[in-house]
Amino acid sequence: MELLKKYAAFILLGVACIAALAFYTLNIPKKRSANVIERVLLSLFYPVIKPVASISGTIDGIWNNYINLVDVRHDNVRLREILNQQNSRIIEADEISQENQRLAKLLDMKKKIRRTSLTATIIGNDTAPWFNTLLLDRGTTSSLAEGMPVVASSGVVGQIVKVAPSTSRVLLLTDHTSGIAATILRSRARGVVKGRGEGVCILDFASREDDIKVGDMVVTSGIGGVFPKGLPIGEVTMVKRGEYGIFQTVSIKPSVNISHLEELLVLTGSGND
Amino acid sequence: MIKNVLGILIIALALVFETSFFPTFISPEFKPDLLLVITVYIALRGTFEGGAPLSWGIGLLKDLFSGLYLGLNAFTFLLLFMVIKSSSDRLYAESGELFVVAVSLATLGNVTVSALLSVMFTSSPGVAYSMLYSLIPHILANAFSASIITLFPLFSSPLPEADTP
Numbered sequence: 001m002e003l004l005k006k007y008a009a010f011i012l013l014g015v016a017c018i019a020a021l022a023f024y025t026l027n028i029p030k031k032r033s034a035n036v037i038e039r040v041l042l043s044l045f046y047p048v049i050k051p052v053a054s055i056s057g058t059i060d061g062i063w064n065n066y067i068n069l070v071d072v073r074h075d076n077v078r079l080r081e082i083l084n085q086q087n088s089r090i091i092e093a094d095e096i097s098q099e100n101q102r103l104a105k106l107l108d109m110k111k112k113i114r115r116t117s118l119t120a121t122i123i124g125n126d127t128a129p130w131f132n133t134l135l136l137d138r139g140t141t142s143s144l145a146e147g148m149p150v151v152a153s154s155g156v157v158g159q160i161v162k163v164a165p166s167t168s169r170v171l172l173l174t175d176h177t178s179g180i181a182a183t184i185l186r187s188r189a190r191g192v193v194k195g196r197g198e199g200v201c202i203l204d205f206a207s208r209e210d211d212i213k214v215g216d217m218v219v220t221s222g223i224g225g226v227f228p229k230g231l232p233i234g235e236v237t238m239v240k241r242g243e244y245g246i247f248q249t250v251s252i253k254p255s256v257n258i259s260h261l262e263e264l265l266v267l268t269g270s271g272n273d
Numbered sequence: 274m275i276k277n278v279l280g281i282l283i284i285a286l287a288l289v290f291e292t293s294f295f296p297t298f299i300s301p302e303f304k305p306d307l308l309l310v311i312t313v314y315i316a317l318r319g320t321f322e323g324g325a326p327l328s329w330g331i332g333l334l335k336d337l338f339s340g341l342y343l344g345l346n347a348f349t350f351l352l353l354f355m356v357i358k359s360s361s362d363r364l365y366a367e368s369g370e371l372f373v374v375a376v377s378l379a380t381l382g383n384v385t386v387s388a389l390l391s392v393m394f395t396s397s398p399g400v401a402y403s404m405l406y407s408l409i410p411h412i413l414a415n416a417f418s419a420s421i422i423t424l425f426p427l428f429s430s431p432l433p434e435a436d437t438p
Binding site: 126128130131133135162198 | 338396
């Protein structure tokens with residue numbers, strides 16, 4: 001009896017271990033379903049676990065969405081600045097690229113003309129809508145003089161009028177007072193291109209018998225010695241022959257887009273330069 | 274003195290806006306003629322002695338940057354000044370509505386006189402057609418700019434010439 005008392009603790013422990021092992025082994029076949037103990041315990045803990053989980057979720061949300069966002073805001077500001085800088089660089093690069101393309105075209109024109117010329121930039125437009133003149137950033141200090149022809153990469157722009165020391169004005173070919181000796185490239189019919197305002201010109205003094213069709217290219221004839229021969233002026237958009245009269249009405253759309261001009265070439269020398 | 278300098282600055286600024294700023298953003302027909310608006314303001318609010326040479330000068334300034342005929346706008350601006358001035362003393366010149374109406378009528382007068390002078394004295398009478406073509410949008414643009422000017426606090430303050438007895 002004394003022996004039993006002496007080893008009672010060990011015996012109980014052994015029985016408990018065996019009982020635990022038996023409980024485990026007996027539950028192995030029913031591993032996918034909850035037994036009574038499991039169901040009871042889960043039911044007991046459910047009312048506590050749910051609100052705690054909800055509170056934990058709220059705390060986690062506050063931490064992630066508010067407290068932990070202090071650095072994110074700083075990052076956001078910094079990244080926005082970087083983005084703005086990058087956008088400015090992209091715009092600047094686009095601008096430089098477009099300028100480069102324009103100047104390359106102007107250089108091509110300069111090579112074709114084979115006359116001494118000077119590049120000028122447009123700094124202003126006419127203050128009245130019914131006159132067509134432009135203000136250039138070069139004047140007598142750059143050896144500009146009245147009457148000098150002005151061209152762009154796509155064709156004739158006009159003539160220099162009213163020169164000041166550092167600025168000068170260009171009378172556009174679309175102005176009512178402008179007149180340029182011209183010829184039709186295909187049929188060699190001659191006339192004078194006169195401005196009609198609103199970005200349109202007409203070919204004046206083209207006789208009824210001249211072969212002129214819509215789509216014909218109009219170029220400078222070189223007569224008068226102001227403009228070199230063969231510079232593109234525009235394209236014929238309308239031809240009208242009346243029943244009477246010795247001339248026909250010819251409308252011309254200029255080759256140059258005047259509203260988009262930025263850099264121009266002023267032909268300063270004669271053809272012999 | 275400060276008001277005179279401010280006036281010159283406003284005229285210079287208006288000219289720069291008309292030649293270099295507006296053409297980039299506004300089509301020529303809808304470009305407001307700020308110098309004409311200023312002339313109308315001077316005619317309504319200024320004195321005859323100071324306003325007449327000033328309006329002629331403003332017109333001349335406009336001629337420097339417009340067309341080929343130096344003196345065309347100078348003459349028309351002076352004429353408009355005299356016409357408006359002759360009746361402004363009998364009107365409530367501080368009225369914003371009157372200012373807008375006066376600018377609209379002055380634009381009409383400016384275009385009409387310029388067209389007449391071009392037809393009579395120049396070798397390019399066709400410019401009159403262009404003037405008439407852009408008349409309506411030009412009046413609208415000028416009236417709109419005049420209506421905006423009436424909102425400025427400077428509009429209600431008297432001109433320096435008006436201070437002198």
